[in-house]
Amino acid sequence: MERQSTDIRQEQIKQAVIDIISTDGLKNLSIRNLAKRIGMSEGSIFRHFNSKKDIILSIFNDIQENFVGALRKIAWSVDEPPIRLFKYLSTTIKYHTDNKGANMLLFSEASYNNDLELKNRLQQIFHDQKDLVSKIILDGVNAGIWDKNIRIENVALIYLGIPVAMNMEMLLGGKNFQFDDFSNQMTQLILKILQKQ
């Protein structure tokens, strides 16, 4: 196989991980299969990553930068809180449907190996998502739009449960969601929780 820079190979390897997970399942995510899918030797994989775990960690970093980064932009934008809430949920749902639940399976990978570093990294990703949606809610409460008596952490947990439950349905049942309709309906339900009594 022709020579390529580590940068390019790292991207290829990470893409192959996502491909294998979503087509063949986590069980088939071995270095051997990874090398076969890309068309390079097993030894070469370790030229570009020190270990299998490092590959997963690098993917977690991508998720943090791209996905959580996009959510952060929405949460800190100047839109009205209800608009931000809708965009936030839409972005989340679109992200998960686009990835066909593969990112959710990385949660399985982390808990499968019971690795502290992987789990901490994943926890941070979930924590950031909750934190950012909490900021939107708090802005709405402070603006006098939403009920100031609700407990924001509870609403944030309910919010987080939506994409997670959706992912489980996709993984188990192959169900596909119409993400624009679905985002709208879910936003309405969250808005109802937030409305003043």
Next chain:
Amino acid sequence: MERQSTDIRQEQIKQAVIDIISTDGLKNLSIRNLAKRIGMSEGSIFRHFNSKKDIILSIFNDIQENFVGALRKIAWSVDEPPIRLFKYLSTTIKYHTDNKGANMLLFSEASYNNDLELKNRLQQIFHDQKDLVSKIILDGVNAGIWDKNIRIENVALIYLGIPVAMNMEMLLGGKNFQFDDFSNQMTQLILKILQKQ
């Protein structure tokens, strides 16, 4: 090791599976470790189950009978719908906190192996939970207590997301929930979604 009937051994083996999962993680759930934990030989495990997969399937059956069975009783009881909703959620949350998220990890096991039979069995368990909570909601709507314009399937998905998100927090962060408080607060939020406008 002294002789025991298959019935007793099967229970021991299934209990050891839950133990290993919650203490050492899925990765260490091997027949070797299973045999070691019980104090019997590897070969003996296969006297009582035909395969490792059969052990997991048997645990799924237990969950269906015990946990989902308890939920079914609540959903079909004569209590008022709001009371049933609270009992339903409480039972769910207590079940998951008692099991320390181990049952949630069986979801990881099923998706890890990408096995159709395991996934179908798990899907049925989740489907039944949604179905039963949908029944409670429908009863409340028909009784004129709750908003007849809400889409029940959406509320059911949000409901399902609560224990799932809670489990993830427990698994990743070791966070422990005060289940009676938590059940109460979550029920209030769901009730707010259901209330008439």
Next chain:
DNA sequence: TATCTTTGCAAGCAATCACTCACTTACTTA
């Protein structure tokens, strides 16, 4: 051109996996 670094490869490593097999031993039943 000469040197040095980076990339790639094939073979092989020890460890682990689910599971089998031949055989022994305990219990039940005729």
Next chain:
DNA sequence: TAAGTAAGTGAGTGATTGCTTGCAAAGATA
């Protein structure tokens, strides 16, 4: 008591795992 069956054992199976190693060759730098 004799025969049949159920439960336990431990060595062994081939397959797979993540990863290493020695060496060749391509590219970059001097």
